[in-house]
Amino acid sequence: MSAAPAAPPPASADPLPPEERYALLLTPPQARSGWRVVPARVAAMCAVELQKLRHDRTExxxxxxxxxxxxxxxxxxxxxxxxxxxxxxxxxxxxxxxxIAQSAMFIAIFYGIMIIWERDSGVLTKLLVTPTPRAALVTGKAFAAGVKAVIQAVVVIAIAAALGVALTWNPLRLLGVLAVVLLGSAFFSCLSMTIAGIVLTRDRLMGIGQAITMPLFFGSNALYPVSAMPGWLQAVSTANPLSYQVDALRGLLIGTPAHLGTDLAVLVAAAVLGIASAASLLGRLAR
Structure with missing residues (x-):
């Protein structure tokens, strides 16, 4: 008995005409525009920073x-x-x-030097001619600085644990620490990029950065409680975003009374304002 002939392969449910298939090969896909590129840009900038740390851990x-x-x-x-x-x-x-907050701030506050270096090497001009919004570029760079700050925070937490500091190891609280460090670093890196857009040179940025880091640090609650400060310094601490970052970190890491809702709201608002300010000056920096 002869074998039954093999059934022909089933045709596709909705085959494309040849002209449409050729059009897909010849026509490039539509570029993403607007805020749809923000997640990709942030991820790309963070990946770049991680690659730098992978090749040189000296920092x-x-x-x-x-x-x-x-x-x-x-x-x-x-x-x-x-x-x-x-x-x-x-x-x-x-x-x-x-x-932890201080070390993260010290990393972020000089991040504007990277922007000036990119301007001098021509990289910033190339980034600005892409369809990526300027605010997306700034956001990506701000949270790339946050990646470095998070790694630094892990190092400081390890040192503190070795010294016997009673830290929490609750995963949810540690995720909160991660968010607080990222937000604080995003603001201070945007502050640095804003200053870079004003002064336009690395030397001036270095001088201003060194001039404001210690007042920001000593004008916060990082070293002593707000209640121990004189009245004028309490007013400075209230206006200092670093104080809200430290307050949130204390509440999350060692369980002291904190105002987490207010702290996070202030840090988010500061980061958004910093991104808007740095983005508005990005074009001036590239001239």
């Missing part, structure tokens, strides 16, 4: 020296002499979230 080691000194020398000494009232919380525990 991680050198930047870990300063927070380690703050915790080892300043924190241990003031814990012994009980000079700063922190209630039932040991001063070293009280200090650790402030040093």
């Amino acid at each position: 991680l080691y050198t930047r870990a020296v300063q927070p380690a000194l703050w915790l080892l020398i300043f924190g241990e000494t003031f814990t012994r002499i009980h000079a700063i009232p922190t209630g039932h919380v040991p001063y070293l525990d009280y200090l650790a979230p402030g040093i």
